Structures are given as structure tokens and as C-alpha cells.
Amino acid sequence: MKSPLIVALDYADPSAALDLAALLDPSQCRVKIGKELFTVAGPLLVEQLQDKGFEVFLDLKFHDIPQTVAKACHAAAQLGVWMLNVHASGGQAMLEAARKAVDASPHRPLLIAVTVLTSLDAPALQQVGVFDPVSVQVERLAALSAAAGLDGLVCSAQEAAQMKLAHPELCLVTPGIRPPEHIADDQKRTMTPAAALAAGADYLVVGRPITAAADPAQALAAMLAACAA
Structure with a gap:
């Protein structure tokens, strides 16, 4: 069984991301490239990481008119990425256009949706005209994503069981x-690997517990062990 761990390469410098990747075993994790790193390094970094054997989650959260998102998803699929994401709040037509774009790719990536950003609480949603509780909006957008034929969702571990x-x-x-020894840090909605998997999570995104560790390879091995704890 492939490792459920995805290491977040949250760097501003592609050389730092590649240095970290050189310390990790691609059979033990996948890697995630976000907006900052992709803006700096572009498709070349995706290719370099794939050449090292890593499957790449391209975390760009596309959100635009359907045609624009479809073209972006098509371009991402052409890079050979393993997974990419869009904002579910873009609406059903946008989600279906994105799904059709990846379906047409010879290398079809997983397409997942972001529902409600963890930075948004009830007052913030009300500012943009959403007066339902956050949990109701999450479920509404999750149902929309499922109806559009997407493969999955980004959600907090606390929402995974639901x-x-x-x-x-x-x-x-x-x-x-977070591993058990790091569960109390500045992240508020955390969960251990074993608990997240037990709650229903399929893939676990891990950043600083690995990227900031003195020995990232050892930290990765410890996280894998924690998945089975």
C-alpha cells in the first residue's frame, strides 16, 4: 500500500525544496507544491521532483470561469501531476468543466475540491453572503463536488468522519x-496521523514536523510509524 503521507514543500526557494526532497524516499511519501513555490519555480520544479520519483500534488486551488479553470486543469494534467485541486465555490459548471478536462488527459490526475477555507469562520462567511453555519456550507459544497464527479475533498481531520x-x-x-509530541503548536485544528486515518482521511498533508526537523528522513519514518500506531 502506498504511503498516505504528502509532504508540503512550503518554500519560497526551489533549491530548498529540492534539497529537502533529496533527503526523502519517494516510496514513503508524495510532495505538495503550493502557490508561492509554483509561482517562483513553475513547471520545471514539478518535472524535477517527478524525475526524482515523487508524485506531485499541485495545490493551486483554481477558481475562475469554467473555461479558464478547464484550461488550467488541462495544463496541470499535461505536467503529469498526481493530484490537483479547485475551489468548490466556483460552482457546478466550473467543477464539471474541470472534471471533463482531467478526464480527457492521457495521464488523469486526481481532482479534489476545497470547500470552506480554514481561515473562514461564520462572521467571515456572512461578509460574503453565506449565513448558514460553516458545517452546512462545507456539506453543501462537498455534495456539489460529488455531484460533479470529482475524486475528493480537502478537509480538516475533524471533518473527515462526517x-x-x-x-x-x-x-x-x-x-x-502532527505527531503526538507536536500536537500542541500554533495550528489549532490538528490531529495525529493514526487518529486522522481512523476518522476516514485517505491522505495526510504534513509540513513542518518533517521539513523543519533536524533529520527529515527520520521524521518521515516516525510519521509513517505513527500512522500505524
């Missing part, structure tokens, strides 16, 4: 994963 029960066909990607 989402897996409501949409067992969707894979769940959960950030905020």
Missing part, C-alpha cells in the same frame, strides 16, 4: 497532521 459518512466515494486529503 465527510466520509456522507460521501464514502470521495477521497479525503487532510492538512494539520
Whole structure:
């Protein structure tokens, strides 16, 4: 079984990302490239990481008119990425256009949706005209993503059990994963690897516990062990 761990390469410098990747075993994890790193390094870094054997989650959260998002998803699929994401709040037409774009690719990546950003609480949603509780909006957008034929969702580990029960066909990607000894840090909605997997998460995004460790390879091995704890 492939490792559920995805290491977040949250760097501003592609050389730092490549240096970290050189310390990791691609059979033990995948890697995630976000907006900052992709803006700096572009498709070349995706290719370099894939050449090292890593499967890449391109975390760019596309959100635009359907045609623009479809073209962006097509371009990402052409890079050979393993997974990419869009904002579910772009609406059903946008989600379906994105899904059709990846379906047409010879190398079809997983396509997942972001529902409600963890930075948004009830007052923030009200500012943009959403007066339902956050949990209701999350479920509404999750159902829309499922109806559009997407493969999964990004959600907090605390929402994983609810989402897996409501949409067992969707894979769940959960950030905020911490080993037990690091569970109390500045991340507020965290969970241990074993607890997140037990709750229904399929893939676990891990950043600083590995990238900031004195020995990233050892930290990765410890996280893998923690998945089975």
C-alpha cells in the first residue's frame, strides 16, 4: 500500500525544496507544491521532483470561469501531476468543466475540491453572503463536488468522519497532521496521523514536523510509524 503521507514543500526557494526532497524516499511519501513555490519555480520544479520519483500534488486551488479553470486543469494534467485541486465555490459548471478536462488527459490526475477555507469562520462567511453555519456550507459544497464527479475533498481531520459518512466515494486529503509530541503548536485544528486515518482521511498533508526537523528522513519514518500506531 502506498504511503498516505504528502509532504508540503512550503518554500519560497526551489533549491530548498529540492534539497529537502533529496533527503526523502519517494516510496514513503508524495510532495505538495503550493502557490508561492509554483509561482517562483513553475513547471520545471514539478518535472524535477517527478524525475526524482515523487508524485506531485499541485495545490493551486483554481477558481475562475469554467473555461479558464478547464484550461488550467488541462495544463496541470499535461505536467503529469498526481493530484490537483479547485475551489468548490466556483460552482457546478466550473467543477464539471474541470472534471471533463482531467478526464480527457492521457495521464488523469486526481481532482479534489476545497470547500470552506480554514481561515473562514461564520462572521467571515456572512461578509460574503453565506449565513448558514460553516458545517452546512462545507456539506453543501462537498455534495456539489460529488455531484460533479470529482475524486475528493480537502478537509480538516475533524471533518473527515462526517465527510466520509456522507460521501464514502470521495477521497479525503487532510492538512494539520502532527505527531503526538507536536500536537500542541500554533495550528489549532490538528490531529495525529493514526487518529486522522481512523476518522476516514485517505491522505495526510504534513509540513513542518518533517521539513523543519533536524533529520527529515527520520521524521518521515516516525510519521509513517505513527500512522500505524
